[in-house]
Amino acid sequence: MHDIAIIGAGIGGLTTALALHAAGLRCTVFESVNELRPLGVGINLLPHSVRVLAGLELEAKLAATAIETAALSYYNKFGQLIWTEPRGRGAGYAFPQFSIHRGELQMLLFHEVIARLGPQAVQTQHALVRFEERPDAVTLHFVDAAGQARPPIEARAVIAADGIHSVVRKAFYPDEGAPRFSGLMLWRGSIEGEPFLGGRTMFQAGHLKQKFVCYPISRELADQGRARINWIAELAVSGETPARQDWSRRVDASVFREPFAGWRFDWLDIPALIDRTEAIFEYPMADRDPLPRWTHGRITLLGDAAHPMYPIGSNGASQAILDVEAMVEALKASGFGRTTADPTSAFERYEAARREATAQIVLGNRKGGPDEVMRLAEERAPQGFAHVHDVIPQAELEAISARYKQLAGFSREQVNR
Numbered sequence: 001m002h003d004i005a006i007i008g009a010g011i012g013g014l015t016t017a018l019a020l021h022a023a024g025l026r027c028t029v030f031e032s033v034n035e036l037r038p039l040g041v042g043i044n045l046l047p048h049s050v051r052v053l054a055g056l057e058l059e060a061k062l063a064a065t066a067i068e069t070a071a072l073s074y075y076n077k078f079g080q081l082i083w084t085e086p087r088g089r090g091a092g093y094a095f096p097q098f099s100i101h102r103g104e105l106q107m108l109l110f111h112e113v114i115a116r117l118g119p120q121a122v123q124t125q126h127a128l129v130r131f132e133e134r135p136d137a138v139t140l141h142f143v144d145a146a147g148q149a150r151p152p153i154e155a156r157a158v159i160a161a162d163g164i165h166s167v168v169r170k171a172f173y174p175d176e177g178a179p180r181f182s183g184l185m186l187w188r189g190s191i192e193g194e195p196f197l198g199g200r201t202m203f204q205a206g207h208l209k210q211k212f213v214c215y216p217i218s219r220e221l222a223d224q225g226r227a228r229i230n231w232i233a234e235l236a237v238s239g240e241t242p243a244r245q246d247w248s249r250r251v252d253a254s255v256f257r258e259p260f261a262g263w264r265f266d267w268l269d270i271p272a273l274i275d276r277t278e279a280i281f282e283y284p285m286a287d288r289d290p291l292p293r294w295t296h297g298r299i300t301l302l303g304d305a306a307h308p309m310y311p312i313g314s315n316g317a318s319q320a321i322l323d324v325e326a327m328v329e330a331l332k333a334s335g336f337g338r339t340t341a342d343p344t345s346a347f348e349r350y351e352a353a354r355r356e357a358t359a360q361i362v363l364g365n366r367k368g369g370p371d372e373v374m375r376l377a378e379e380r381a382p383q384g385f386a387h388v389h390d391v392i393p394q395a396e397l398e399a400i401s402a403r404y405k406q407l408a409g410f411s412r413e414q415v416n417r
Helices: 011-022 047-055 059-065 102-117 167-172 219-223 270-276 316-334 344-366 369-380 394-408 412-416
Strands: 002-007 027-030 042-045 071-075 081-086 098-101 127-133 138-143 153-160 180-193 201-207 210-216 227-236 249-251 280-287 299-301
Touching: 002 011, 002 138, 011 027, 011 047, 011 102, 011 316, 042 047, 042 102, 042 316, 047 059, 047 316, 047 412, 059 098, 059 102, 059 219, 071 369, 081 369, 081 394, 098 102, 098 227, 127 167, 153 167, 167 299, 180 270, 201 369, 210 270, 219 227, 227 270, 280 344, 299 344, 316 344, 344 394, 369 394
Parallel strands: 002 027, 002 153, 071 201, 153 299
Antiparallel strands: 042 098, 071 081, 127 138, 138 153, 180 227, 180 280, 201 210, 210 227, 249 280
C-alpha cells in the first residue's frame, strides 16, 4: 500500500514529491512516458514560486542553469516602448524571477527526487487508465508503453498532476469535453544568438491578436556572452480546439511568418530570428473552465489538472508550485501519515486555499492579464505614438501591473511577507 500516489512527473508532480518528502511523508510518482527527457521550451518562475523552491534548497541549482530575469518590457507592433518594470530582486523582492528551459527544470526536479527519495520514487511506463475508490484506499490501474496492463497499485491518497488532459479530471467530469480554445495559436522555438536588451529582459510586442514574446533562458550561454533565446509567436486563427495529437507538432515557419515580416526592431530582428530557428512547434492557447470541486474523497487535482490557464503573466508553472505548498501544509496540519490515514480533510483544506484563487487567475488571463497594456496601445494608437503617456497615462499603466500582481499573489508585499 502506497501512502501517496502522484499521477504525473511534470513540474507539479515532481515538486510535490520533493515537498512531501521534506515534510516526512512517503510518496511515489507514476508517469506514462518510457523515459523522462528534457523536452519543451522556456517558462518563467515568478518570485512566489521561487520562494517555495528555495525552501526545498533548490535556488542555487536553479540559478546555475536559469537566467535571473531583471526586467519585463511591453512594446507595440512598431517596437515603441509601452511599459517596462524591474523584476525579481531588481524590483525589491526577496527572491528572484527565473527564466528557464522547461525540460531543464523538469530534469533538475527529477534528479533531486531520485537523489532524495531513491530510484524507485518515479515509476515510468505507468499510464493511468482508470481507478476505483474504496473507503480506505484507491486502486489505480495502469498500462505500459505497449498498452499492456500493469499490476494494480493501491494508495491511501492520490494527487493527480496529470496536466490539461488529465485522466483523473475526465473521470470526475466526463462531459467536460476538449480544452477551451482561445482562438489564438502559438508557435514556439529557441535558438542561440546575441543577447538583447541587457541580456536579462523578457519582452512582449504587439497586441492581443498578434504578439511576439521573447526572453533568454540559459545561464551557461550568458556567461559566455551569448544567449539561448526562447520565443513565442502568437496569432488569432479560426477553428475549434485542435485534436490532442496535433498539440506540440513541428511546423514550418511559413505557416505564421508573414504577419511578422516587418517586425525588425532596434534590438532584435524578429523575422531573422524565426528564419534561423531549426525546430518550431505549434500549440493552441487553451484552458478549461474553473471547476466547482477538485477533491473527491481520497483523490484531488493539482496544477494544470486542476486549473489549466492561458500562458499569460508567466503563471502556469508558478501556480502549480503554489498548489504544492498549500497541499503539503494541509497534509501536515491534518496529521496524515502520523495520526490519520485519511487525507480527505487535508485535501479539502488545500482546495479551499487554492481553488477560488486560481479560478480568478484563469478568468483574468482570458481578459489579457497584464498584456492589457498592449491592447490599450493598439486600440488607442494603432498607428503608433510619439510618447506612450499621450495615449495611456502612467497611473493607468501602473494600476494594470499592480492589479495583476495582486490577483496572481505575487505583489512584493505578499511575497516578502
